[in-house]
Amino acid sequence: MKKLLIVCGPTATGKTGLALHLSKVFNGEVISADSRQVYKKMDIGTGKDLPRNSNFQWFDKLTILSKVEGFPISNLKKSGIGCYCIHGVRIWGYDLVGPEEEFSVAHYLKIANKVIENIWKREKLPILVGGTGLYIKGVVDGIQTASIPRNSKLRKSLKDKTAVELFEILAGFDPIKSASMNISDNKNPRRLVRAIEVAQFQFKFRPELSNVIKDYEALFIGLTAPREFLYRNIERRVDERLKQGLEKEIRNLLVKGVGWDTQSMRSMGYKEWKEYLTGNKSKKEVILEWVKDEKNYIKRQLTWFVKDKRIIWFDISKSGWRKAVDKFVAKWYKSIR
Secondary structure: OEEEEEEEOOOOOOHHHHHHHHHHHOOEEEEEOOOOOOEOOOOOOOOOOOOOOOOOEOHHHHHHHHHHHOOOOHHHHHHOOOEEEEOOEEEEOOOOEOOOOOOOHHHHHHHHHHHHHHHHHOOOEEEEEEOOHHHHHHHHHOOHHHHOOOOHHHHHHHOOOOHHHHHHHHHHHOHHHHHHOOHHHHOOHHHHHHHHHHHHHHHHOOOOOOOOOOOEEEEEEEEEOOHHHHHHHHHHHHHHHHHHOHHHHHHHHHHOOOOOOOOHHHOOOOHHHHHHHOOOOOHHHHHHHHHHHHHHHHHHHHHHHOOOOOEEEEEOOOOOHHHHHHHHHHHHHHHOO
């Protein structure tokens, strides 16, 4: 039976490092499930942690490599999908679109599902790794609203509305949805517009589930730790990204015409810098705000993931956790081969 391994959990738990390790042990390839890592030229702030001089592999190279494995990867070429090779392991899901482009969960699912099917055909283990719960849910369970198309006319009519006005419009269409939204979503015009778009479509039609991969066995591995342990990891990671040159990365994006109003620059780790680079806040204030946002993100991720009872949790603050993961995955991997 086909197998899919999922490594999930809050940020700053070392999910990608574990996934790369498991890929070597179980002949796998990694697919990133991170909504920020889809953007090109945004490497430091999104935590891609690419080795020096890493190259994105396109299909001329991948097709040659795949001949040895007995199955061509060229069937992904039409989708413009490539990958990085990190420590001998292919990792997909990075650099899918330019930083000036919009990207949705529907776009992600089309790509991720194709990659997973391709990995299976080459008789390898796909390992889905990340902290964007909606991406993971979409791959594993499907998302009904992902098939709902963009409504350009509606979006144009809502373009100049404030968040308060958008929320009122949504409440008129779908009071249950509006009441269930958290404070962050209530203040996010992009998410409110999409919610209105979805509500309007559902009022007229009944959307179907997006194409869902079927007939496979999945294992969910979740990484976690006490809140204070994760917070210390966040503070260290922010410091590392500053040393790696995040400010320079952001300045380069601005020089190349990527505006603050783009979806990519509204991402955490980037949006906080606007006030500093426009002269309204000190760098210290920006860094403190960034750390605070990252910690709040952990809370939201934990709220999302703890609801999924399929996840087997491992505490990274405890000694021997990685060996425990290896043993658990090995048992699962062998039992369904």
